């Protein structure tokens with residue numbers, strides 16, 4: 001089970017706001033983790049399929065998708081495709097995924113579909129990290145992701161209403177902890193699309209750090225045109241332009257994420 005297996009870490013990238021950098025973070029953090037030797041599975045849990053497209057996995061290559069897995073029609077292994085990044089695999093999604101909420105109806109284990117599907121991964125040793133890219137909503141897909149995860153990584157866009165909605169997200173994490181997944185932690189908050197020339201960005205950073213302290217990663221992701229261009233070429237920014245400031249920031253973020261996971265693992269081992 002992901003929550004107890006110490007060699008596999010399942011991280012969910014969540015924020016119910018759209019356009020804050022969830023998919024960009026999932027793709028580029030996934031690529032950066034793979035670049036430092038981790039074996040990564042990125043699960044695209046947004047019916048829009050932006051993570052799939054952004055990794056160059058077109059509709060024709062999405063023979064089986066997360067939808068088939070959550071509906072119990074295929075094992076996860078059948079819905080995994082290689083990406084062009086060595087060490088980074090993908091479970092793609094397509095618009096069918098938006099039907100899951102209705103189709104699972106009142107089924108008893110409806111919130112544990114992803115967790116059940118991921119269960120064999122721990123023992124297989126095929127991956128060291130699973131990253132789940134969430135839709136911009138606190139719906140059944142996000143709840144499934146949180147129920148399956150060890151920790152949540154929250155991208156926060158440096159804009160005026162950044163903190164708005166965060167309370168609701170934290171409440172959802174608490175709810176999931178209280179009912180579905182007691183071990184769920186907050187991996188961290190990453191500030192995205194930081195604009196040095198805009199004083200508002202600095203102000204938002206100050207507010208968020210004052211509020212959330214060390215939970216906020218030291219690394220801040222700058223607004224960078226290369227990062228926004230990359231998906232249209234079906235490439236992570238790190239492949240499209242490794243040297244750009246955005247790619248370098250995601251490499252730094254990956255180091256922080258790994259460090260936090262190592263510390264957590266050490267603490268868990270101490271406790272046993």
Ligand code: ADP
Pocket residue numbers: 017018019020021022023024025050136192193194221222223224225227228229231246
């Ligand atoms: P979400 O998944 O939260 O909806 P996305 O990752 O799709 O957000 O990002 C929303 C938009 O912002 C996309 O067009 C993306 O290319 C752009 N974007 C994300 N991060 C950056 C960045 N660091 N610099 C410039 N553009 C970015």
Ligand code: MG
Pocket residue numbers: 022023024046050134135
């Ligand atoms: Mg997205």
